[in-house]
Amino acid sequence: MAIKKPTSAAAKKAASKKTTKKPAKLIFKSGQYIVYPAHGVGQVTGIEHETIAECEIELYVILFEQDKMTLRVPTSKAANSGMRALANDNVLKDAFTTIKGRARIKRTMWSRRAQEYEGKINSGDLLLLAEVVRDLHRTDEQPEQSYSERQLYENALDRMVREVAAIQGIDRGPAMDQILETLSTARAKAAAKAAAKAAEEAENEDENGEEAAA
Structure with a gap:
C-alpha cells in the first residue's frame, strides 16, 4: 500500500509547529x-x-x-x-527623593543587613542603590562607620554617581556634588526639625511644671 506523502505546504506547516520561538x-x-x-x-x-x-x-x-x-x-x-x-528622568527624580528621606535601619544582625545591601547594589536598580546610599550615609556628627559599612556605602555611591553622570551627560565630579549636597541638605533639615521639636517639648514640660507648682 502506497503511503501518501504530505504536500509541501503541509510539510512546511508541520515544520513550523516544531520551530521554537527565539527570545526577544x-x-x-x-x-x-x-x-x-x-x-x-x-x-x-x-x-x-x-x-x-x-x-x-x-x-x-x-x-x-x-x-x-x-x-x-x-x-x-x-x-x-x-x-x-539608563534610568529615565522620572526614575532619576525618584532616586533623589529617596536619598532625601530618613534612613531606615533594620534591627537585625549586621551580616544579614550587609547581604541585603549587597543585593541592592548588584540589583541594577537605581532606586535600590539610592536606598543604600541613604541608609549608610553618615554626617560628621554621627558615629564613624565600620570598614565594611564604609565599603558598601562607597560602592553604592559610586554606582549611583556613574549613572547620574551618564544620564545627565556630565562628569562624575559634578554628579557626586549633586548627590552629596542633596544628602547634606536633607540631613541638616532633619536635624533642625528634630531640634525644634525637642525645644518645644522641653518648653511644654517647663510650663506644665510651673502650673503644677502653682
Missing part, C-alpha cells in the same frame, strides 16, 4: 550607555558575531572604562541578565 532581543546601539547589574554603568562599543559549535551567536561588547574591563553578553540573554538602558 534588547536593542542597544553601539556607543549607548547601559547598566549591567553586577558592574554598573558601561558602554556598548560594538556588536560581534561568534560561531560556537556551528551556531552563530550575536554578542554585545560592553566596556566598563572605570574598571578597565570588557564584557561580552549574548544579545539573546541580555534581558535575563538584567541589562538595561
Whole structure:
C-alpha cells in the first residue's frame, strides 16, 4: 500500500509547529550607555558575531572604562541578565527623593543587613542603590562607620554617581556634588526639625511644671 506523502505546504506547516520561538532581543546601539547589574554603568562599543559549535551567536561588547574591563553578553540573554538602558528622568527624580528621606535601619544582625545591601547594589536598580546610599550615609556628627559599612556605602555611591553622570551627560565630579549636597541638605533639615521639636517639648514640660507648682 502506497503511503501518501504530505504536500509541501503541509510539510512546511508541520515544520513550523516544531520551530521554537527565539527570545526577544534588547536593542542597544553601539556607543549607548547601559547598566549591567553586577558592574554598573558601561558602554556598548560594538556588536560581534561568534560561531560556537556551528551556531552563530550575536554578542554585545560592553566596556566598563572605570574598571578597565570588557564584557561580552549574548544579545539573546541580555534581558535575563538584567541589562538595561539608563534610568529615565522620572526614575532619576525618584532616586533623589529617596536619598532625601530618613534612613531606615533594620534591627537585625549586621551580616544579614550587609547581604541585603549587597543585593541592592548588584540589583541594577537605581532606586535600590539610592536606598543604600541613604541608609549608610553618615554626617560628621554621627558615629564613624565600620570598614565594611564604609565599603558598601562607597560602592553604592559610586554606582549611583556613574549613572547620574551618564544620564545627565556630565562628569562624575559634578554628579557626586549633586548627590552629596542633596544628602547634606536633607540631613541638616532633619536635624533642625528634630531640634525644634525637642525645644518645644522641653518648653511644654517647663510650663506644665510651673502650673503644677502653682
